[in-house]
Amino acid sequence: MKDYKPVIGLEIHVELKTKSKMFCQCSADYFGAKPNMHVCPVCMGMPGALPVPNKTAILWMQTIGRALGCTLPKHSKFDRKHYSYPDLPKGYQISQYDEPFAVKGKVLLKNPYLKGGEKEFHITRVHMEEDTAKLIHQGKDSLVDFNRSSVPLVEIVTEPDFTDADDVKAFLEELQVIVRYLGVSDADMEKGSMRLEPNISVRKPGEVGLPKYKVEVKNINSFRFVKAAIEFEVKRQIEILEKGELPKQETRGYDDVHGGTYSQRSKEEAQDYRYFPEPDIPPFEFSEKYISDVENSLPELPSTLLTRFVKEYGVKEIDAYILTRDKKTADYFESIVLNDKIKKAGQAVANVIINKKIATSLPAEKFIEEFLKLGKPVETDTALLDTAVTTVLGANEKAVTEYKSGKQSVIMFLVGQVMKQMKGKADASVVRKTLEEKMK
Amino acid sequence: MSDKIKLSKEEVLHLAKLAGLTLTEAEIEKNSAQLAETIDYIQNLDELKTDGVAPTNSVVDLSNVTFEDGTKNTRGLTQVEATANGKNVKENAFAVDRMM
Numbered sequence: 001m002k003d004y005k006p007v008i009g010l011e012i013h014v015e016l017k018t019k020s021k022m023f024c025q026c027s028a029d030y031f032g033a034k035p036n037m038h039v040c041p042v043c044m045g046m047p048g049a050l051p052v053p054n055k056t057a058i059l060w061m062q063t064i065g066r067a068l069g070c071t072l073p074k075h076s077k078f079d080r081k082h083y084s085y086p087d088l089p090k091g092y093q094i095s096q097y098d099e100p101f102a103v104k105g106k107v108l109l110k111n112p113y114l115k116g117g118e119k120e121f122h123i124t125r126v127h128m129e130e131d132t133a134k135l136i137h138q139g140k141d142s143l144v145d146f147n148r149s150s151v152p153l154v155e156i157v158t159e160p161d162f163t164d165a166d167d168v169k170a171f172l173e174e175l176q177v178i179v180r181y182l183g184v185s186d187a188d189m190e191k192g193s194m195r196l197e198p199n200i201s202v203r204k205p206g207e208v209g210l211p212k213y214k215v216e217v218k219n220i221n222s223f224r225f226v227k228a229a230i231e232f233e234v235k236r237q238i239e240i241l242e243k244g245e246l247p248k249q250e251t252r253g254y255d256d257v258h259g260g261t262y263s264q265r266s267k268e269e270a271q272d273y274r275y276f277p278e279p280d281i282p283p284f285e286f287s288e289k290y291i292s293d294v295e296n297s298l299p300e301l302p303s304t305l306l307t308r309f310v311k312e313y314g315v316k317e318i319d320a321y322i323l324t325r326d327k328k329t330a331d332y333f334e335s336i337v338l339n340d341k342i343k344k345a346g347q348a349v350a351n352v353i354i355n356k357k358i359a360t361s362l363p364a365e366k367f368i369e370e371f372l373k374l375g376k377p378v379e380t381d382t383a384l385l386d387t388a389v390t391t392v393l394g395a396n397e398k399a400v401t402e403y404k405s406g407k408q409s410v411i412m413f414l415v416g417q418v419m420k421q422m423k424g425k426a427d428a429s430v431v432r433k434t435l436e437e438k439m440k
Numbered sequence: 441m442s443d444k445i446k447l448s449k450e451e452v453l454h455l456a457k458l459a460g461l462t463l464t465e466a467e468i469e470k471n472s473a474q475l476a477e478t479i480d481y482i483q484n485l486d487e488l489k490t491d492g493v494a495p496t497n498s499v500v501d502l503s504n505v506t507f508e509d510g511t512k513n514t515r516g517l518t519q520v521e522a523t524a525n526g527k528n529v530k531e532n533a534f535a536v537d538r539m540m
Contacts, residue, residue: 019510026513035533036522040515044522049515056509077497084460086536091460136533137540143533146522272458277495282502 003205004241006234008168008198009124009160011216012175014185015131015193016060016152022130023051023094023150023281030134030147031191043150045089050280053078057152058101058128058284060184062294064154065102065126067178067301072291076101078128078278086144087132095155097275100127101284107178110303111170112318121171122159129153154185160199160210165230169223172196177302181327189221196220198230201247202237213249217261220254229254232261305330313337313346322354329353332360339368380426388421389434403439411435445476445483 021028024042041049062072079097105123133149135142156175162168176194179187187194197218201211215233220226233252240247252261300308302324309320309330324330336342336349349371352358358370392414393400403410411432418431452472456463463471519532528535 020507020513024513024515025507025511026516034519035531036519039517039522040513041517042515044517053506054509055506058506082458084458086534086539135539137538140538141528141530141535142537142539143530143535145533272454274458277497279498282500282505283498285503 004234004238005203006163006165006230007160007201007203007211007214008162008165008230009214010156010158010162010168010172011197011199012156012158012172013195013197014064014154014156014179014187016057016154016185017193018054018057018060018152020054021150022054022057022128022152026150028151030151033147035143035145036147038147039149043089044146045091045149051094051150051278053128053281054152059294060182061126061128061152061154062101063182063184063297064156064179065105066294066298067182068102068105068107068123068126068156068175070102070105070123070126072102072286072294073099074286074288074291075099075283076286077283078281079275080278081129082274085132086142087135087149089133089146089149093129093132094278094281095129096127100125102126107171107174108303109167109171109174110306110321111174112321114167114170117317119167121161121167124157124159126154126156129155160201165227165234168198168230169227172223172226174302177325181299181302189223192221196226198226198233200230200233200237202234202241204241213247215247215249215261216251218251218253218264221256225254225256228259229261232259236261299327302327302330309333309346309350313350315346315350319347319350319354323350329360332364335364336367336371339364341368341372380430381422384422385418385426385431385434388418388426389431389438392417392421393435393438400439445479447472447476447479 016028018028020026021038021043024040026040026043027038030038042051065072076096076099078094080092081095081097082092084091103125105126106120107123108118108120110118131148131151131153134145134147136145137143158171162171176187179185179194185193189195197216197220199214199216201214203211215237217229217233220229237247248263250263251265253264254261305324306317306320309315309323310317315323323333333349333353337346342349352371352374353360357374358367360367362370396414396417399410399414403414414435415428415431418435419426419428422431449468449472452468452475453463455475456468456471523529523532523534526534
């Protein structure tokens with residue numbers, strides 16, 4: 001069984017949080033709205049209605065592309081992808097075929113939880129398309145709501161670089177963090193603004209190149225499920241290969257209740273998409289300046305920030321990883337560390353933030369005040385300490401005898417008694433030292 | 441010129457399916473012949489030498505036509521207008537036969 005090697009590629013859809021939809025000015029904020037409230041002839045696919053692309057959506061998609069290390073071609077266009085389904089009113093989806101807005105990228109994954117600490121994965125392309133309408137299955141009907149129709153959707157396609165479900169999970173988590181850093185999508189899997197479709201196949205022992213089939217799994221709405229779905233599929237496919245057969249090329253759905261996958265659509269019925277250039281939308285030409293502006297607009301990405309926190313502020317890698325999982329926490333951490341009063345005590349600040357000793361919801365000034373109090377040693381009133389030590393030693397003769405006869409651990413009990421007498425207003429190490437001296 | 445195109449029944453049925461058409465036996469026969477004739481006719485395009493000619497993706501002399509995000513929506517429909525011509529409207533949505 002050991003020589004079978006999983007081959008996994010990913011398709012990820014991310015819905016952008018622009019104000020307007022992709023090809024019309026209807027509101028893209030469909031979540032929770034009553035059916036068919038944010039609609040117009042364009043997103044309902046009425047004959048003659050002309051789509052016009054949303055400039056911000058394209059820019060944001062290109063930003064995602066750059067953040068994933070892609071090249072942004074100077075020339076691009078939209079295409080029509082045809083298939084028949086009630087969620088697609090035009091009978092085609094406006095998407096991109098052979099000239100996407102971003103191509104050939106790579107992501108360096110830095111994650112201390114990953115075997116080896118870091119890994120590189122390749123991005124095939126990132127393209128712009130529109131979301132479909134929402135279907136609500138109810139009784140004998142499927143109800144069609146066009147509020148989601150034509151909401152900007154970004155598709156990210158990776159190379160089949162993955163061989164392990166844990167790597168996939170780590171990559172997807174990083175992708176979600178990156179997209180959120182860019183502020184272009186909530187990337188919320190429960191709300192469906194981030195959707196994952198792994199393509200899974202298994203390479204037989206000694207087989208070269210890609211296997212002759214692949215299985216696409218849909219309906220996965222959590223990182224945990226993507227791992228479970230991959231593990232299930234790999235096992236299922238190996239069992240088929242063991243019998244000397246080839247798994248069917250098909251689309252399967254993930255069933256989170258039973259933890260397995262089930263056949264949805266076989267290759268024989270798979271659609272012939274008949275792509276062709278969208279005649280209603282003129283092509284795009286991007287200047288060098290435009291492309292370099294996209295590049296320059298990128299914020300510092302989580303992996304860069306992680307490296308910098310380790311290098312500049314001496315934070316442990318694992319803590320830097322935790323701090324950089326959301327931009328707000330990372331920025332907050334850095335604003336504190338860079339304050340003159342903190343003197344770049346990076347690891348100490350990291351500990352306090354990670355262990356939630358001080359709330360990061362506090363204004364920075366207040367946080368720093370609290371932080372400095374934490375670090376300060378307690379001042380000990382020596383006169384009071386003398387009295388307390390004498391009292392405690394007098395009241396605990398048995399303990400003192402034990403200590404003198406060599407039972408050193410008794411000292412902690414005595415320290416505790418003195419601290420109690422002084423109501424905690426003493427430095428424990430000073431108390432210990434005083435006790436030791438008195439008992440010499 | 442090449443040989444006359446002949447379409448198999450399977451090919452015609454496949455195309456009909458993609459186009460969302462249900463064809464009777466007689467229609468399959470008729471469409472098969474007509475479609476073959478059409479393909480035959482446009483096949484003379486193959487005689488043109490197009491090596492090195494970039495495909496024409498757009499015939500309009502325009503590029504980068506976009507709108508600014510969040511600008512006023514002047515084409516929006518109300519829920520009532522949107523569903524007014526629906527054959528089967530339930531709970532303000534268009535009802536179709538259950539898909540899953």
